[in-house]
Amino acid sequence: MRYVLELVIYPGFIFATAVGLLTSWFERKVSALVQWRKGPPVLQPLYDLVKLAGKETLVSERANSAGFLLAPFLGFAGAIVASLILWNANLGRSFLGDSIVLLYLLVLPALAVILGGLASGNPIAILGATRELKLVLAYEVPLVLAVIVAILKADSLLLHRLGNTITIGSLSGVLAFFVALLAVQVKLGFAPFDIAEAETELIAGPYIEYSGPPLAVFKLTHAMLLFILPLFLVTLFLGGIDFRGLGWLWGILKYLGVVLAIVLIKNTNPRLRIDQAIRFFWRYGLGLALLALVLAIIGDQVGLRWL
Amino acid sequence: MASAGSKTRTSPWQAWGISRSPWVYHLATGTCNNCDIELLDCLTPRYDLERFGIKLVGSPRHADVLMVTGMMNRKCLPRFIAVCRQVPKPYIIVALGACGANKGIFHDSYNTVGPVERVVREIMKEDTIVVNVPGCPPKPEAIILGVVKGLKLLQERRR
Amino acid sequence: MPSKIPIGPYHPLQEEPEHFILTIEGEQVVDVDVSIGYNHRGIEKLAESKTYDQVPFLVERICGICSMSHPLAFSLAVENCAGIEVPPRANYIRTILDEIRRLHSHLLWAGLAGHFLGYNTVWMWAWKYREPLLELSELLTGNRNHYGMIKVGGVRRDIPPEHYPLIRKALDELKPKLEMLYGAVLDDPVLRARLEGVGHLSREDAIRYGVLGPTARASGVDIDIRRDYPYGASDKVEWRVITSERGDLLARVEVRLLECFESIKLIEGCLEQMEPGPISADVPRKIPPGEGIGQVEAPRGECFHYVVANGTDKPERLKIRAPTYMNLPSFRATCLGETLSDVAIILAGIDPCYCCTERLVRIKDGRGERRLSFEDLLKLSWEKTARLRKEAKDGCVE
Structure with missing residues (x-):
């Protein structure tokens, strides 16, 4: 029973959704302020979800309806479990290798988008799905390398221990954080890496055929990712959220700072081309991550903490 | 169409949801481009429709409000009908500009099949809500008012 | 395996319906086909049933963005046909409004180009700066977009002297913002990566396809109707034609943004030189038989009207050629071999205006x-x- 409660209410579905929707509003509000606008009300993301839940679900004739309708829930499930593991780790409950499990879980939303896009039978959605696939191939390796740097610094696979180490306090940590931040930017589908959705090229990419509740699930997953991924960065690189005393306030500030960085990157960059994005990750992303890894290993061997 | 008639019975929470976050899909059917620009203008800092949750979407599948501009050209007619069929119900149609409302200056053109409302009622035989926003082009304030009125109608129509 | 991707008829890339069929291999575009007719409204035919006083209103509604150029070109054509001399003050007012329209159009395009690149901040900023211009238009003419100011033989409304400082103030406020935008666009490394060398149109190709306006000037073809065949007051004021040799998208952005400064110069010069006087010449209701042409440098290039008069109060025939009609086919030179992402911005790069272009109809027996x-x-x-x-x-x- 405790597990069910944990999964559904706190820190699972309801909690992650609430924080995710708030973050989603924060993202839209900051974007609006950067663009000299006033921006939406606080509950706007929730209104969107309610609205979508009340709309008709249309399935195109060419679509594989089972795959089409199940795909959103795959990503959704991944996001819920990921948020559970991550929040529990910050609370001090961790199990061996949960950082690795988390990495796998975080690929699920991207996989869901790819599956949904391919199942919808629309040429544009398929093109969007292949772009998403290429992006996954591009950013996963640098991201994993960046995580390995954090693991080396904390000297543990436990997310809890990772959360207690301020990885960014070292040179390699800064480099790894930068790479991971960009990878998170892709995972969230924000400019300059919103190549898969690319509104003005592919209309909505893999989401083009979705309507009503399945689209709402995708939006929800995205909102939850907006909660999970910055928290993931905070936990891995910025020392996590400490719940003793006023530590949680500092933790929230760290979290908001990461979200702010993501939103500002989103709003000050045009969309890259897919080949440019892949080249960027394989050349600079991988290079930086490898450099960080080498520095971290050297620092570990020599005993220089700042490397 | 019987099925369309039964579908338009909108439950209160559906209408409430749509009135809180109307996503707009823009459809030009033989225009001079001006209503279209004024519509985009509504999203920019001076008017900022995102305050009310209004967002421009690229796929008709995501739309709640169809903004139709132009005098409904013969070549656009089948496309317009196809797009209307792709929009998940419930939704409303807003016919922008003098052309959308009553063909405007192109009233005598050989290439028009009439204002949007006539097309929806007589050719598609549906009772979707159609709001006409006259003006050449309508000012952004008028466009906002049109959307608001359409959403009000949608809420009143619930049974 | 090549697959076909449609852009349009309804696509967020364009405000207007237009159907491009791109044949792609992977991400590379190997063929472009275009299907038009979604915007055809039969304006040329309609014009034959309207009097010379009514047609400017009709041709104004060919296009909402260059809604100054079409009535102006039509009036020039009729004036050319009937030998009407336009009073100087009307000429100055025509140029002022034409240039305000150009400023608005270029800013609009700059914003939309940002939007097409997924850079919504540029979109919002450019359109924020464009808003005072629309307000200025509303002050001077009574409407934000369709002015209804041009009539055969002059203009309909005067610009009173007390409005001069307001125009000057709006332009003075616009200048630093334009400079900021120019700097922001040209200095952004990611933007440069997306624009530089993309959609290259060589000078030879530009001449071969007969492209016009900023698209031609960005490829190093030095043409501008305002200088070559002056109309309004464009020959009385000091300004220069902006060209660039590079021919890529960045050059097109650069040319358009720099042209904004020249437009400001033109308006300021007109305001300085303008003297009180009549704003319209006497025009006979019935135009004597003959033919006339009118050329105007619309924001997108040369806009050309040809009028045949038959001695009645209605034109016998009106032929319109909008700049996009010439610019559109250059896609074949610029798009092939590029990736899909680039094609989206290249298609937008010539600032296409399909509603200007759609003068065609399928002819059946x-x-x-x-x-x-x-x-x-x-x-x-x-x-x-x-x-x-x-x-x-x-x-x-x-």
């Missing part, structure tokens, strides 16, 4: 069954010429 091809039309034309010749010959014999 009498029963409406068969579409007439180019050869059919050619044959019909030959037959008619032969018949007319024969009639003329017969007439001579008698």
